[in-house]
Amino acid sequence: MRSLDRHRDAGAYALGVLDATDAFRFEEHLMECPACVAQVSEFGPAVRQLMLYARATPLGVPPLTAPRARLLDRLLAEVALISRARRRRWLCTAAAALVLAVAGPAAAIVAGSGADTAARVTARDGRTGVAATLTTQDRAWGTQVALEVWDAVGPRVCELVAVGKDGTEQRVASWTATGEARTPMTTEAGTALHPDEIDHFEIRTADGGLLVVFGRP
Structure with missing residues (x-):
């Protein structure tokens, strides 16, 4: 062919x-x-x-x-x-990443939140170079999650983990990073933990290496 x-x-x-x-x-x-x-x-x-x-x-x-x-x-x-919305989000994320790059090895920006609306957080880790946008929304069954990740290193298996306020961890999603940073990896998933039960989210490699942290003070 x-x-x-x-x-x-x-x-x-x-x-x-x-x-x-x-x-x-x-x-x-x-x-x-x-x-x-x-x-x-x-x-x-x-x-x-x-x-x-x-x-x-x-x-x-x-x-x-x-x-x-x-x-x-x-x-x-x-x-x-x-497709148009993704392009707009990419421009916003790129601008946020430029600001975050001077803030330290890891940082996050809360783009919006509310009891009845989705909460969006954008983060970039200056050490790993990984940038991501996480959108969460409270549901009756837990938390609905949408994720976009820009990762120039690959191939490697990565995962999104929700860390509860009591220290418990739940793996929310996993994927294989291809190393193509121009196009984000996108996925939708969910966790049984509600937003008020979650301390923060982490993106890790399959062997436990920390890539990005969302929501940690």
């Missing part, structure tokens, strides 16, 4: 419709193509919408029933909206 054809497979790979052979070849290509990594990431919202559509479809409806005519338009519009 030619390289150009592999670029075109980003959407099919994100939606999980490639066969095993093509998926294997595309994953090999993905390791060397930051542009395709970004495209696959941007298809995340569309994939989630399709999963929600599938779950909402009644059992008596044939699986190949065509969706309403404007579903594709809505999905494409959402992808474009989120």
Whole structure:
């Protein structure tokens, strides 16, 4: 398969419709193509919408029933909206990182909080060079978490850990850093701890190395 054809497979790979052979070849290509990594990431919202559509479809409806005519338009519009929002967040994070770089090896900025709104914290560690934005929101079941990480070192396995005020720890999410710092790694997850039970969050390597701390005084 030619390289150009592999670029075109980003959407099919994100939606999980490639066969095993093509998926294997595309994953090999993905390791060397930051542009395709970004495209696959941007298809995340569309994939989630399709999963929600599938779950909402009644059992008596044939699986190949065509969706309403404007579903594709809505999905494409959402992808474009989120892409623009990510670019804006990247500019804000870059500006914050520039300020934080002179503040010491580790620092954080609280961008907003409230009882009924999401709280966002941006942090950069001058020692490791890792920058990240953490958004949390209180839910009935615990805390919903959204994370963006800019990490120029890789490949390496990293994890987000919530540290409770009583010293307990819960691993919230894990991922493999590719070393591509221009495009952030994004993920959404959750912890059973509520915000008022959490002392701080940490991003660590799989072997326990500390990369970034959110919320520590």
